[in-house]
Amino acid sequence: MRTHKRPRMIDVAHLAGVSPATVSLVINNRLSGNVRIPPETQRRVLAAVQELGYVADPVAQSLAGTRNRLLGVFTFEAIFPVQFRDFYYPFLVGVERAAEECNFDLVLFTSTTAGDGKRRIYRGGANRLRLADGAVLLGADEDKLELQRLVEEPYPFVFIGRRELPNARLSYTAADYSAATCEVTEHLFALGHQHVAYLGASNITESLADRRSGYRQAYSRRELALNPAWIWLQGATDLAAVLGAWLKQGVTAIVTENAPFAATLVQTCHDLGIFLPADLSLAFLGDLFLDLPWDLKATSFAIPRQEMGATAVRLLAELLAQGDAAAVRQVTLPCRFVPGNSCVAPRSDPPNYIST
Amino acid sequence: MRTHKRPRMIDVAHLAGVSPATVSLVINNRLSGNVRIPPETQRRVLAAVQELGYVADPVAQSLAGTRNRLLGVFTFEAIFPVQFRDFYYPFLVGVERAAEECNFDLVLFTSTTAGDGKRRIYRGGANRLRLADGAVLLGADEDKLELQRLVEEPYPFVFIGRRELPNARLSYTAADYSAATCEVTEHLFALGHQHVAYLGASNITESLADRRSGYRQAYSRRELALNPAWIWLQGATDLAAVLGAWLKQGVTAIVTENAPFAATLVQTCHDLGIFLPADLSLAFLGDLFLDLPWDLKATSFAIPRQEMGATAVRLLAELLAQGDAAAVRQVTLPCRFVPGNSCVAPRSDPPNYIST
DNA sequence: CTGAAAGCGCTTACAG
DNA sequence: CTGAAAGCGCTTACAG
Numbered sequence: 128m129r130t131h132k133r134p135r136m137i138d139v140a141h142l143a144g145v146s147p148a149t150v151s152l153v154i155n156n157r158l159s160g161n162v163r164i165p166p167e168t169q170r171r172v173l174a175a176v177q178e179l180g181y182v183a184d185p186v187a188q189s190l191a192g193t194r195n196r197l198l199g200v201f202t203f204e205a206i207f208p209v210q211f212r213d214f215y216y217p218f219l220v221g222v223e224r225a226a227e228e229c230n231f232d233l234v235l236f237t238s239t240t241a242g243d244g245k246r247r248i249y250r251g252g253a254n255r256l257r258l259a260d261g262a263v264l265l266g267a268d269e270d271k272l273e274l275q276r277l278v279e280e281p282y283p284f285v286f287i288g289r290r291e292l293p294n295a296r297l298s299y300t301a302a303d304y305s306a307a308t309c310e311v312t313e314h315l316f317a318l319g320h321q322h323v324a325y326l327g328a329s330n331i332t333e334s335l336a337d338r339r340s341g342y343r344q345a346y347s348r349r350e351l352a353l354n355p356a357w358i359w360l361q362g363a364t365d366l367a368a369v370l371g372a373w374l375k376q377g378v379t380a381i382v383t384e385n386a387p388f389a390a391t392l393v394q395t396c397h398d399l400g401i402f403l404p405a406d407l408s409l410a411f412l413g414d415l416f417l418d419l420p421w422d423l424k425a426t427s428f429a430i431p432r433q434e435m436g437a438t439a440v441r442l443l444a445e446l447l448a449q450g451d452a453a454a455v456r457q458v459t460l461p462c463r464f465v466p467g468n469s470c471v472a473p474r475s476d477p478p479n480y481i482s483t
Numbered sequence: 484m485r486t487h488k489r490p491r492m493i494d495v496a497h498l499a500g501v502s503p504a505t506v507s508l509v510i511n512n513r514l515s516g517n518v519r520i521p522p523e524t525q526r527r528v529l530a531a532v533q534e535l536g537y538v539a540d541p542v543a544q545s546l547a548g549t550r551n552r553l554l555g556v557f558t559f560e561a562i563f564p565v566q567f568r569d570f571y572y573p574f575l576v577g578v579e580r581a582a583e584e585c586n587f588d589l590v591l592f593t594s595t596t597a598g599d600g601k602r603r604i605y606r607g608g609a610n611r612l613r614l615a616d617g618a619v620l621l622g623a624d625e626d627k628l629e630l631q632r633l634v635e636e637p638y639p640f641v642f643i644g645r646r647e648l649p650n651a652r653l654s655y656t657a658a659d660y661s662a663a664t665c666e667v668t669e670h671l672f673a674l675g676h677q678h679v680a681y682l683g684a685s686n687i688t689e690s691l692a693d694r695r696s697g698y699r700q701a702y703s704r705r706e707l708a709l710n711p712a713w714i715w716l717q718g719a720t721d722l723a724a725v726l727g728a729w730l731k732q733g734v735t736a737i738v739t740e741n742a743p744f745a746a747t748l749v750q751t752c753h754d755l756g757i758f759l760p761a762d763l764s765l766a767f768l769g770d771l772f773l774d775l776p777w778d779l780k781a782t783s784f785a786i787p788r789q790e791m792g793a794t795a796v797r798l799l800a801e802l803l804a805q806g807d808a809a810a811v812r813q814v815t816l817p818c819r820f821v822p823g824n825s826c827v828a829p830r831s832d833p834p835n836y837i838s839t
Numbered sequence: 840c841t842g843a844a845a846g847c848g849c850t851t852a853c854a855g
Numbered sequence: 856c857t858g859a860a861a862g863c864g865c866t867t868a869c870a871g
Contacts (some may be wrong), residue, residue: 139866157866184546189542190864220561243826258542437871507851524856539848542847546847547849832861
C-alpha cells in the first residue's frame, strides 16, 4: 500500500498544466529533432518539479526501458571485505570518483547473497543487475558460468581486472601485470642475477597467468634459458625443500606472487638462516600488504587500482552512451615499478648451502 | 528496445495453460487464506517455470510491489574518503552486512555532488534521496539546514552518530561517548591521579560534547572539584605553554580527543622532554589511528562502528516496515574500554618541572 | 508543439 | 479455485 507521499510525474503534470509525456520529455531533455517544447512550458514544468520535490522513480524508469543513471557495483564476495580491505578500497575510490564525474549513482548489490553466502548475478534466472543501467564487477572468485551468461545477454558491464571466457570477449580494465613482472625480473637480471626463480600460488587466474608470462618474457628477452625447475607453484612439495634445492643450484633471486604467499617465503628464509637480501634477493609482484622484517622495503610494482576503478566506470558510461550493449572495450593500464631494497646484486662469493 | 530473450510471466502462463495471476500466486506462494490452487495446477506452473528457466524480473516486481528495496547511503563528503578511510570503513561493513540480512540493495549517492565539491541532499528543491525507500546518513560536516529540511518531510532516515536539531528529533545510532569518557577518566583516578586535564579540539559537535560531559561526570562522581584551567580546547594559546603550566600545577594525566590532536600532544611531550607514561599518563577518547612511540599502547575506548552501521540499517528497516515516516528511533551503543599502557600510576616523586 | 495511448513485467484486489 | 482488469510510475512512438 504505497502512500502517495512521494510526488509522481502525474502530479507534476497537473501542477504544470501539461501531460505526463511532456514532463518526461522536459525532465529527460529529450528535446532533440522533432520534439520542440517552448521555453515557457519547460519553465513551468521545471518549476512544478521544484515545488513538489519530484524525483523520477528509477525502478519505473528502468521498467519503462530507459536509463536510470544507476550504475551497479557487483562483487561475488562482500563489497566491503574485512580481509582484503586495503587491497580493494582504492578500486572503490576510483569507482566513486568517476561515478561522481559522470553523474551516476551507485547501487551495491548486497541483496544478491545466496543461501551459501556467495553472491549471484542470477537469482534463479533473472539478472538482478538489471536494476541498474550497467554494472562494474570486481573481485576474485568470480563465477565464470554467471559471467558467461551475462555476456550473452545485452547487459553492459565492465570487469575491473582482466577476465576471459572461452568463447566470448568481455569489457574490462586491466593492469599490465605481464609488463610489470617482466620489468621486475629484468631489474634482477640487470643487478647481475643469472638464476631467478619464480614462486607462485597453486591456482591460476588471468592476473597470475599474466605475471607468469611476464616472467618468461624477461628470460626470453635476455635470451636466457629458463630452467623449468625454477618455477614452483605452491603444491605438494615443501617450500623449504624447494628453496634449499634452488640455492644449491645457484638461484640468487626470487620473484613471488601474492602477499600471503610472500609472508611464508620470508618466514621460511628466516627459518633456514638465509639473510635477506644479502643471500637472496626477493621481488614482489604487486602491492604488498606485509611488513617485511629487517627494514626490508619490497622491490615490487604498484597496481593502478584507483585508475582501474575510474576507468571501468568511464568505459561503462561510454558503452551506455553508445547504446550498443554488445560493444566490448578492453583497457590495460601500466603498473609502476617500485624500487625497494629487497633486491640487491648477488654475492660475488656465494655461501655454500647445505641442503636441508 | 528491450529484446525479449528472457521468458516472461506470460510465457509461463501460456505454457502452463493458466493466467499470469495464477503464476504469480504460485511462484510467490501467496496461497494463504482464500486462495487455494490445486496441487496439480501448481505442479504445471512450476514445471513450466522450470522448463523456461523463468525468474521474475525484480524491476517489475518492485514497481508492482510498492517499495524498491533500495536503501540510500548518504555522506556529505565522499563515501570512500581517502583521509579517514580506516575510521569510516567499519561503518560501511556494518551497513552492508545488515543490508544483506534485510535484503536491501544499497545506493550510494555520488551524483549529489554540487559544484563546490560538497554533496547536497537537495538539488534545486528536490530531495535526491527519494530514489531510495529510506537512507542512512553518516560522516562529519553535515549540513544542519539540509538535515532540518529532511526531518520536515516524510522521508525515513537514520543518522549514524548522534545528531541534534534545534526543534526536531531525528533517528540515529550513537556511541556512548559520554559513558566511555567517564570510564577512561575514572580509570585514571583509580590509578591514583588527582589532577586529570582535558585536551580538546576547538570546534564542538555532538560527539565531542558527549566526551566533554563524560569527563565532567567522572569528576562529579568522585566528588572532585574540576579546575576549569584543566580543560583546554585548541585555540590561540600554545599547547606547549599550557602543558608546562599544567605540569607545574600538578597535572599528572591528560585525556585527549581526536587522533590528529593526539599526535600533536605526543610530539609536544617529546619536545619538552616529558617521558610517557612515566611523567604523564595519556588516555585517548576513541579509536586511535596513530602509531605511538616507545611501545606505548593507547589506553582508550573502541567505538562500536560496525554495530552502529548495522543498527542504523536495521532501525531503518523497522521504520519502513512500520510505515510511519515520522517515527523516531534513537539507539545508543556502548563503547568498549581498551586498556593500554599509556596510563600508569603517577610518580610518588614527581619531577620538578621548569616552566618553558 | 503536445496529448492520448500503449507498453515495460509484475501483483493484487475483485469478480465470478 | 482462477481469470480479467487495474495499477505500479515511467517512456516512447504515434497522432493530431
